[in-house]
Amino acid sequence: MALTVEQVLAITKATEAYDGVAPLDEATLLTLRNRPEAATIWGDVRGFGLLIGTELSLVVLTQHRGVGLGRQLLLRAPATEPGTTAWSHGDNPAAARLATSQGWERTRELWVMRRAAAxxxxxxxxxxxxxxxxxxxxxxxxxxxxxxxxxxxxxxxxxxxxxxxxxxxxxxxxxxxxxxxxxxxxxxxxxxxxxxxxxxxxxxxxxxxxxxxxxxxxxxxxxxxxxxxxxxxxxAAIHLYVEGDNTPAVRLYEGLGFTRAAADTHVQYTRRPTDTA
Incomplete structure (x- = not known):
């Protein structure tokens, strides 16, 4: 039985509660809530794959990680064109290994910077x-x-x-x-x-x-x-997202007291023109 949008959102919420970071970005969540027909969903109660346009998402519940489910979900994805993108919300070594093994390359970094409101x-x-x-x-x-x-x-x-x-x-x-x-x-x-x-x-x-x-x-x-x-x-606290290579913006925010921890890095992977999987 195919997963419903409600089940996808429940898995997303449970994953965020454990990891401390949302596995889907705002635009993806808005599409699921307001235009679900634009999303292709596959998977089961352990995790799901999601394709909206040329953006792929894979989410696996914490207790089912480390057994290859992410790879299975990726291999079950509908045909994706070169240039399709996928985010790892956090610089996750397992995600990096999977992406590299399946012909995806690291193309963007989105940094989270933080400071106190006082x-x-x-x-x-x-x-x-x-x-x-x-x-x-x-x-x-x-x-x-x-x-x-x-x-x-x-x-x-x-x-x-x-x-x-x-x-x-x-x-x-x-x-x-x-x-x-x-x-x-x-x-x-x-x-x-x-x-x-x-x-x-x-x-x-x-x-x-x-x-x-x-x-x-x-x-x-x-x-x-x-x-x-x-x-x-x-x-009490304020955060922001900034492209890792946007040096002028990073310097502006650093001058305003924002700092970044290495763990606060979101990574985008892009499917290479030649799939080496």
């Missing part, structure tokens, strides 16, 4: 002519424009559509006051979308600056104002 650096002064405020209905088109421009070369974030935006704003965590926007007249220059995961944990969800407005210190401004918003909400 003792934040002061935000810089807002430049003359710039207005900073929370999100208001009607801001959507400018938000999408700046997001697309700021993340033009980002595989996931840059492709956000109006429906993607609406899905995220419909989530229970969305807080208009926590989406900090900086404007010059009717033109959005920069934004910082914060996310509160729990009473104790917040996230720098997205920081975007219009390329035409770079060099004005707006990224640092909206980032710190967003951190202040999270701190004021009562969270």
């Amino acid at each position: 003792d934040l650096p002061p935000a810089p002064a807002t430049p003359d002519g710039v207005v900073v405020r929370g999100f208001e209905p009607g801001d959507e088109s400018e938000l999408l424009r700046v997001n697309a421009a700021a993340f033009a070369h980002h595989p996931e974030q840059g492709g956000m559509t109006a429906s993607d935006l609406a899905e995220r704003m419909a989530e229970s965590w969305f807080d208009p006051a926590g989406l900090i926007t900086a404007w010059e007249g009717e033109r959005l220059l920069a934004f910082h979308w914060t996310k509160r995961h729990s009473d104790s944990e917040g996230e720098v969800y997205v920081v975007g600056v219009d390329p035409a407005a770079q060099g004005r210190g707006l990224g640092k401004l909206v980032t710190l104002l967003g951190l202040e918003h999270l701190a004021a909400s009562g969270v």
